[in-house]
Amino acid sequence: MNIILSNASTDPIYIQILNQIRQSILNGELRPGDNLPSIRQLAKDLKVSVITTKRAYEELEKEKLIDSVVGKGCFVSGANQDFIREQRMKRLEEKMMEIVRESQALSMSQQELLDHLKLMLEEEPT
Incomplete structure (x- = not known):
């Protein structure tokens, strides 16, 4: 640590x-x-x-x-997994808002943003 x-x-x-x-x-x-x-x-x-x-x-x-x-x-502790998940979701939402703002600054439509995200998800190995 x-x-x-x-x-x-x-x-x-x-x-x-x-x-x-x-x-x-x-x-x-x-x-x-x-x-x-x-x-x-x-x-x-x-x-x-x-x-x-x-x-x-x-x-x-x-x-x-x-x-x-x-x-x-x-x-x-392993007991507070809900809290940990909630905090991680909050951080994810903050990052997503950054992406939304950046896409707006680039004048991307919602569909363009969604298409781009979908493409990235398809390319990312699971």
Whole structure:
């Protein structure tokens, strides 16, 4: 897991950690059952306070994205698949809106856009 912290960001460090782990889970880079670094290990790796990493993990646990098992560590949860799907659908819709806006800027008709999408779907191996 590669977390990059920015001192230039307006977000607190725990939010940066939270967002990057959440994104890795939503992207499928981290899968249900995957073991996360311990709170102490992550703090050491990122050179931040244990309290900071603990707060990020607590927020992820509240969102039911991770589970903490006493004595074993933290794991990506498999329980919140509906939330993960919903978040991924939201990101997909945002990307689709970008495509719609770009097609409008190119003066494409709806049918041209749909035809182009259909062509791309046919070319993409499943």
